[in-house]
Amino acid sequence: MIVKIDNRESSSRIKSAEKFFKKMGYTTNVEQLNVGDYVFHDRICFEYKTASDMIGSIKDGRVFRQARNMNQYEYSYVIIVGSVPKQINKDNKNAYWHKNGGNKPHFTVKAYLGAVARLETYSDVLVVDNQQQAFQLMDALVSKIFMDNVDVKMVDRPQSGLTNPVASYLSCIYINDSQRLPVKTALKIVTYLKDNDLKILDLQYSDLINIDGIGKKTAEAVVEAIGELL
Numbered sequence: 001m002i003v004k005i006d007n008r009e010s011s012s013r014i015k016s017a018e019k020f021f022k023k024m025g026y027t028t029n030v031e032q033l034n035v036g037d038y039v040f041h042d043r044i045c046f047e048y049k050t051a052s053d054m055i056g057s058i059k060d061g062r063v064f065r066q067a068r069n070m071n072q073y074e075y076s077y078v079i080i081v082g083s084v085p086k087q088i089n090k091d092n093k094n095a096y097w098h099k100n101g102g103n104k105p106h107f108t109v110k111a112y113l114g115a116v117a118r119l120e121t122y123s124d125v126l127v128v129d130n131q132q133q134a135f136q137l138m139d140a141l142v143s144k145i146f147m148d149n150v151d152v153k154m155v156d157r158p159q160s161g162l163t164n165p166v167a168s169y170l171s172c173i174y175i176n177d178s179q180r181l182p183v184k185t186a187l188k189i190v191t192y193l194k195d196n197d198l199k200i201l202d203l204q205y206s207d208l209i210n211i212d213g214i215g216k217k218t219a220e221a222v223v224e225a226i227g228e229l230l
Contacts, residue, residue, distance in 0.1 A: 001026050001142070001227045002204065003040050006033040009048070013131065020135045035069045036076070040142045041223065042206045045073040047123070048134060051082035055091070055107060058115040067122035075145055076123040079134050083127075085109045146224055164190050166197045175221040185213060189222070200226060 003026045005017050017038070018028045026040075036045035047066050049057065057063035063078065070076035088109055119125050128134050162168045162183060170186035188211055193199045203226055208219035 001041050001146075001223075002029060002202075003027070003038060004029045004031060004033060004042075006037045007031055009037055013048075016131060017135060020132075021139070024139050035066070035072065038138060039073070040138070042204055043073060044075040044142055044145060045070045045077070046138055047076075047078045049078060049080050051080065051084045051087035054080050054084050055087060055112070058112065059107065063115070064118065064122070067119050070123055075141075077141065078119055078123050078125045079137065080125065080127045081131060081134050082129070084112050088112060146220075146227075162186065164197075166190050166193065166200055170222065170225075173221055173225045175218050181218065181222070185218065188213060 003017075003021050005014055005028060007014070007030050009017070014030055018030070021028050033039060037048040038046040040046075047063070047070060049063065054063065057066070067076070067078060088107055091107065116125050126137060128137055162171055164187075167183070167186040167190045170181050170189055171183055173181045175181055189200075189203075189208070192207070192211055193203075203223070205219050205223050208214050208222055209216065214222075
């Protein structure tokens, strides 16, 4: 499975993310993303916010635009790393003074909670303590989504009449409890690969769903099976 990481994340976070997700069996691509900070298999999008960044993006409205834009994906989440209420209290103690000398907080926990309620209309909002937990939560959610939506079974013997090894492999995939991937569908996928058999490892859901005759369930089953090869 492929995870795309936005190249505008901090260099240290990118290195940590690459190390973690490669260890978990993902292929990582670092590139500039139009939406989100981490995108899994072009289906699941995560926006990563530290507590201080969350406060700033609420005040300038950025996080709401980001959450709305993530709706183009099947699943989207805003992950907040650290305690926003603690960060608010820290900020307010540090320096925000009313012109008459009184302490005047510029941002409140109530405002934060209201913002979270608004965000929940666009994406799920999740909170973790640290960066490592954020990566672990992403992995857990992605795994659960694929396990809940795809029930992939494989058989050892390919269907008859196939000489291409990739088509033979594809024909071993069950797309439901009783039906294997049809031979003609396996051949369509091979044709899409244009004789580059290794390209099968880079096939994505968005590629398969655009092949004539392949629906959502079939595409998910093929993607899940290919993921087992990586």
